[in-house]
Amino acid sequence: MSFNLSVIPNKNIILAVTGGIAAYKSAIVVRRLKDAGFDVRVVMTAGAQAFITPLTFQALSGNPVHTELLNPEAEAGMGHIELARWADLLLVAPASCDTLAKFAAGLADDLLSTLYLASKCPVWVAPAMNQQMWAAKATQRNLNTLVDDGVHVIMPDAGSQACGDVGLGRMPEPEDLAQQVTQYFHQAQRATAEKFGLLAHQHVVITAGPTREAIDPVRYISNHSTGKMGFSLAAACYAAGAEVTLIAGPVSLDTPNGVRRINVSSAQEMLKVSMQMLDSGCDIFIATAAVADYRVAEVAEHKIKKAGDELNVALIKNPDIVATIAQQLKRPFMVGFAAETQNVEAYAAGKLVAKKLDMIACNDVSRADIGFASDENAMTVFFAESYDMPKRDLDKASKQQIAEQLVQAISEARNQQPIPSRKA
Numbered sequence: 306m307s308f309n310l311s312v313i314p315n316k317n318i319i320l321a322v323t324g325g326i327a328a329y330k331s332a333i334v335v336r337r338l339k340d341a342g343f344d345v346r347v348v349m350t351a352g353a354q355a356f357i358t359p360l361t362f363q364a365l366s367g368n369p370v371h372t373e374l375l376n377p378e379a380e381a382g383m384g385h386i387e388l389a390r391w392a393d394l395l396l397v398a399p400a401s402c403d404t405l406a407k408f409a410a411g412l413a414d415d416l417l418s419t420l421y422l423a424s425k426c427p428v429w430v431a432p433a434m435n436q437q438m439w440a441a442k443a444t445q446r447n448l449n450t451l452v453d454d455g456v457h458v459i460m461p462d463a464g465s466q467a468c469g470d471v472g473l474g475r476m477p478e479p480e481d482l483a484q485q486v487t488q489y490f491h492q493a494q495r496a497t498a499e500k501f502g503l504l505a506h507q508h509v510v511i512t513a514g515p516t517r518e519a520i521d522p523v524r525y526i527s528n529h530s531t532g533k534m535g536f537s538l539a540a541a542c543y544a545a546g547a548e549v550t551l552i553a554g555p556v557s558l559d560t561p562n563g564v565r566r567i568n569v570s571s572a573q574e575m576l577k578v579s580m581q582m583l584d585s586g587c588d589i590f591i592a593t594a595a596v597a598d599y600r601v602a603e604v605a606e607h608k609i610k611k612a613g614d615e616l617n618v619a620l621i622k623n624p625d626i627v628a629t630i631a632q633q634l635k636r637p638f639m640v641g642f643a644a645e646t647q648n649v650e651a652y653a654a655g656k657l658v659a660k661k662l663d664m665i666a667c668n669d670v671s672r673a674d675i676g677f678a679s680d681e682n683a684m685t686v687f688f689a690e691s692y693d694m695p696k697r698d699l700d701k702a703s704k705q706q707i708a709e710q711l712v713q714a715i716s717e718a719r720n721q722q723p724i725p726s727r728k729a
């Protein structure tokens with residue numbers, strides 16, 4: 306399961322392809338931008354069409370390809386002004402010498418040069434050409450003009466060229482270009498979330514996954530928790546602008562984008578790191594971890610040998626992490642989880658009070674279709690009495706969607722009874 310925010314919703318890219326052998330690489334750029342969730346429209350100059358056909362780009366982008374400026378049919382579809390308004394970014398790759406010169410001079414004699422002048426969005430150019438043409442004074446002069454005009458220039462790579470020369474002028478690899486575009490939108494998205502997100506200026510600490518309680522050097526007691534709910538919450542909190550620390554038990558999940566992850570194994574380690582996080586400043590503590598209730602009283606120094614028909618291992622109670630944090634003086638907003646197989650709501654409401662939580666999300670793990678190993682969940686959320694917020698049912702949905710609804714609920718409760726933010 307992937308938690309990186311690689312999918313950028315509702316962003317439009319115009320990929321303009323100009324005449325150069327690197328045009329073949331642009332087909333892959335379209336693929337990668339589509340993979341990242343962008344809507345892509347391709348504009349081609351006449352020169353580009355000598356290297357690769359519009360049909361290729363139409364098939365890959367799923368949109369008509371724009372090639373003409375003064376074609377009544379094309380203008381009736383999406384004309385150059387509309388196209389310019391549609392775009393969130395204009396990426397010219399490859400950008401030929403001729404195109405750079407036109408942009409620098411402000412010419413408007415074809416669709417792309419006109420589009421450039423009509424665009425308000427950021428313009429990126431990825432020049433690709435013979436190394437001698439790249440080094441030519443006129444090209445460098447035009448590039449300087451474009452940089453002064455606010456155009457972002459993606460520097461060409463050095464290496465062997467299609468013409469046999471070796472030097473600067475190769476278009477960067479398509480994956481690299483798509484990655485740079487995606488990163489730009491991620492950073493913009495994050496900057497907005499950090500200012501205006503539901504959890505802006507909050508440090509959220511989340512425990513996730515199971516704990517492992519050693520029996521001897523090779524054996525342990527654990528449970529089936531996969532950590533998916535906690536990791537989904539970490540991604541959702543980050544998307545809502547929070548700084549997120551994820552204290553993870555042993556799970557095989559990728560760390561969500563932008564999230565700080567600290568791996569732990571036992572409940573005692575999880576408590577120790579949680580307390581450290583509290584000391585360093587924590588505004589919201591979310592306990593999704595399935596912490597082992599008991600640990601082995603005395604962990605054997607060496608592997609226990611097979612002997613009689615029975616083996617008795619004495620267990621002692623583990624600390625309750627969420628309850629311990631809730632008792633501290635510098636108490637964050639506390640969110641607990643309850644996984645039950647019967648009397649789900651009654652048990653959850655009891656834990657809310659007993660553990661002194663602000664909010665608890667409970668689910669029925671006896672249902673085979675949701676919970677532990679599933680990618681989906683359904684929950685009921687209870688708030689402490691002081692919040693005057695009725696219980697809230699979250700219908701079956703992906704753990705990511707449930708996480709977003711939980712973030713919403715946390716933010717509403719926080720707004721009702723604001724606890725001063727660490728950074729406000």
Ligand code: C5P
Nearest residue numbers: 592593594596624625626627641642643
């Ligand atoms: O008591 P129970 O394990 O059902 O409570 C569940 C909630 O308490 C979860 O939020 C879980 O992460 C937290 N918990 C904890 N430390 C424990 C046991 C549970 O933080 N030792």
